[in-house]
Amino acid sequence: MESRKPVTIPQFKKMKKEGTPIAFLTAYDYPSAQLAEEAGVDGILIGDSLGNVVLGYDSTLPVTLDDMIHHTKAVTRGAKIPFVITDMPFLTYHGSIDETMRNVGRVMREGLCKGVKMEGGAEIAATVEACVRAGVPVMGHIGLTPQAVHQIGGYRIQGKDSPGAQKLLEDALALEKAGAFAIVLELVTEEVARMITSRLSIPTIGIGAGTGCDGQILVFHDILNYGADIRPKKFVKTYTDIGSSIRQGIRQYVDEVKTGQFPREEHSFKGNNEAVAYLYGNKE
Numbered sequence: 001m002e003s004r005k006p007v008t009i010p011q012f013k014k015m016k017k018e019g020t021p022i023a024f025l026t027a028y029d030y031p032s033a034q035l036a037e038e039a040g041v042d043g044i045l046i047g048d049s050l051g052n053v054v055l056g057y058d059s060t061l062p063v064t065l066d067d068m069i070h071h072t073k074a075v076t077r078g079a080k081i082p083f084v085i086t087d088m089p090f091l092t093y094h095g096s097i098d099e100t101m102r103n104v105g106r107v108m109r110e111g112l113c114k115g116v117k118m119e120g121g122a123e124i125a126a127t128v129e130a131c132v133r134a135g136v137p138v139m140g141h142i143g144l145t146p147q148a149v150h151q152i153g154g155y156r157i158q159g160k161d162s163p164g165a166q167k168l169l170e171d172a173l174a175l176e177k178a179g180a181f182a183i184v185l186e187l188v189t190e191e192v193a194r195m196i197t198s199r200l201s202i203p204t205i206g207i208g209a210g211t212g213c214d215g216q217i218l219v220f221h222d223i224l225n226y227g228a229d230i231r232p233k234k235f236v237k238t239y240t241d242i243g244s245s246i247r248q249g250i251r252q253y254v255d256e257v258k259t260g261q262f263p264r265e266e267h268s269f270k271g272n273n274e275a276v277a278y279l280y281g282n283k284e
Contacts (some may be wrong), residue, residue: 002153006043009137009181015042015214016203022215025223026206027055028071032220033078039092041082045117045139045217046072048087049146053221060146066105072111076276085139086113090147093118098128104136117184119145121171125178140175142168143209144187157208159192172196172204184217185209187235208235 006154015022024043025036028050050071051057072086092103104116115137118124134248143158159165168188175183182203185193190210196211197204206213221227222236225243256262271279 004040004081006081009083012042012083012182013201016201022203022205024215024217024218026217027079028220030074033075036220037079037081042215043083043085043217044075044079045047046075046084046086046111046113047117047219048089051230053219053227059149061090061284063094065089065106068108070110072107072113076112083115084113085117085137086111087117093124093127097127100127101130101134104131104134108136115181116141117141119147121167122174125174127227128175128178128180138178138180139185139205140172141182141186142171142175142183142188143185146186155187157187157189159189165189165195168192169196169199172200176200176202179270182215183222185213190192208233 012022014020018043022043023041025041026045026047026049027033033044048060048063048068048070050062050067051060054071055063055067056062067087068089071087072084076084086102086107088107093100107113107116116131117139118128119141121140121142128140129280131138144152145156146155151154152279159168168185169192170263172183172185180202182194182205183200184205184207185196186206188206188210189207190212193206194203194212197214202233203214205215205217218236221230222233223239225238225241226246227243230243253262
């Protein structure tokens, strides 16, 4: 198998120009990053969705900068080829530019990711521009923005009417002008996502945004049905059900421990005769 070179931003631009679909995956730890890399993903996002998926929160809002750095370190230890991006968590990039740069700097230096993702449109364009000027690759994120879920009024499809569609286009263009290298479109109608994609020179990465984006992103746990409370989502395809296999395996382990079937002799280690004699009091 031919060895792959690390994925770069110019490569993403080339893929858009040539019509080559871009495959991103959201992952949160070392083994999932390794598996994603081996499977050939182009990019990995350490999403603040780890709050829901890994940490058990009801939303992404409680996720801290330290949480994101901790998980980013694990992912970057596991994946060297995909372009690794980290979500900036709630209210870590909405204060002063100086404060934002300190937070972004921590994520980049400590987590060793290659860029950050920020939710929002025109209202954060100046922040995106400042980060890009400082050499930080920024991925935008518009449509459903989970950090603003209470303001939006829930997890609702975006761009269903003309004012909403126009606002999304304006936000996308503002982020592109500010220097974002790509934009995630989440839960956006297919028509609006296709229109935005056609207007931008940078790639769009869809999640629940239909077939017209330059690439797609889904969550590791969703595509594998890996979790205790995975809920079906219209925009997700489950490619294999490891959750059921894991539950079955753990259940069998518990049963075998309870019934004395595990461990067996083949799972044990034997000492030499001298050690056995000493342990049982036959000392000479």
